[in-house]
Amino acid sequence: MEAVSGTNLQLSLPSIRSQKIEGKIRRWNGLLRLSPRHRNDLGLKVTQLNELQWRRGRVSVPVLHACKDPHAPALQSGNLHSSFDENWLLKNKGEEVLPYLNERCIFLVGMMGSGKTTVGEILSEALGYSFVDSDKYVEDALGGSPVAQIFKQFGESFFRDNEREALRKLSSITRQVVSTGGGAVICPINWKYMREGVTVYLDIPLDVLARRIAAEGTDSRPILDSESGDAYTKAFTGLLSLSKKRAQAYAKADAKASLQHIATKLGLEDLSDITPTDIALEVLVQIEDFLQCKNGISVP
Ligand SMILES: Nc1ncnc2c1ncn2[C@@H]1O[C@H](COP(=O)(O)OP(=O)(O)O)[C@@H](O)[C@H]1O
Ligand SMILES: O=C(O)C1=C[C@@H](OP(=O)(O)O)[C@@H](O)[C@H](O)C1
Incomplete structure (x- = not known):
């Protein structure tokens, strides 16, 4: 299992892979950030949607932990656009x-x-x-x-x-x-x-x-x-x-x-x-x- 530190959520890297966004995630200020090109690939499964941030084509996902464990806890998907608060971060x-x-x-x-x-x-x-x-x-x-x-x-x-x-x-x-x-x-x-x-x-x-x-x-x-x-x-x-x-x-x-x-x-x-x-x-x-x-x- 490969862990990455953060603050809030759990991500499953296999699910990220299946969305073809692996390698497009960057660490920044304790957050994972997706590049603009991948904003439409947001089948990304996460919990606590209110903790996500949507800003001009980028998504920030605060995480407690990201791992390659295929048995990572069940994650939910949702309408990210409506859940993001640009000023939350x-x-x-x-x-x-x-x-x-x-x-x-x-x-x-x-x-x-x-x-x-x-x-x-x-x-x-x-x-x-x-x-x-x-x-x-x-x-x-x-x-x-x-x-x-x-x-x-x-x-x-x-x-x-x-x-x-x-x-x-x-x-x-x-x-x-x-x-x-x-x-x-x-x-x-x-x-x-x-x-x-x-x-x-x-x-x-x-x-x-x-x-x-x-x-x-x-x-x-x-x-x-x-x-x-x-x-x-x-x-x-x-x-x-x-x-x-x-x-x-x-x-x-x-x-x-x-x-x-x-x-x-x-x-x-x-x-x-x-x-x-x-x-x-x-x-x-x-x-x-x-x-x-x-x-x-x-x-x-
Ligand atoms: N990050 C930014 N991106 C684009 N334009 C900006 C940005 N920050 C400031 N501006 C614009 O630059 C101009 C000068 O900004 P301002 O805040 O008045 O600078 P200062 O107070 O340092 O003189 C304003 O027209 C402002 O809208
Ligand atoms: O650089 C300067 O010497 C100056 C900057 C101006 O302020 P801003 O930096 O807010 O534009 C203002 O104080 C004056 O025109 C002189």
Whole structure:
């Protein structure tokens, strides 16, 4: 009998074989995951259907144990589509990580367009935390002018002073996910504030960032607005130069969620197949790893 560890279910490998999906199952975060091509092969027989997760053509099956034993306990089949809850996995991981966080905040750092706001909102929901965007916090503190306007009217250093003050205030509040501005990491004192919580770097390839920013336009991104060329070239050129200056600062984060690494884990070739929820889950996994190491792997 060949066993594979996991958490919830029992699978019979002979039944997997008969569905011609053997070898297409990958281990990931203690789960078995089927590749998109095999989503229609789901005669896969499992128990506890509510524990399965269906997400954009992939199925995650938490397992206690998988074995080659043909006498594995009788397994039931069912309508998997209706049974999957896309957010189950995230919520579950959130609950697992909460005791380690012990009410501390999460500060997301990364280049503009890396998804700090998008992923941060999803994370905050999974954890039952509130969500704060530090750019928005600065805008509100200055009467509602957009960041681009603040840069234009008062200059970058004025904005950085206000960003610093925002992070100082936010660092004294618990149970929140903070999406920081892409340049917050360059100011050393901001690290002192952010170290009150856990810092996570969203590591996204520059071409992906440039595509996202080009789609939105660079008008709201004053720091890229001086570059010339089409929207993608402007974005890519500006991001390349900023990333060189900031790489060391981002590396100071406690944990990193890398798009490339997630793609490798999930067996995805196309990075655009990775959803913000996938990234939020990876953030939680990395936070848990970081806090477990910090606590000497003691389960709270
Ligand atoms: N994983 C993702 N896949 C595709 N688009 C994304 C993803 N994460 C963010 N985006 C998009 O990229 C843009 C920038 O995201 P945002 O969360 O505002 O980044 P940041 O807060 O880091 O500047 C938005 O249009 C958002 O919808
Ligand atoms: O990288 C930067 O220097 C900046 C990033 C922006 O935030 P986002 O990263 O949320 O876009 C905003 O703070 C400002 O335009 C400057």
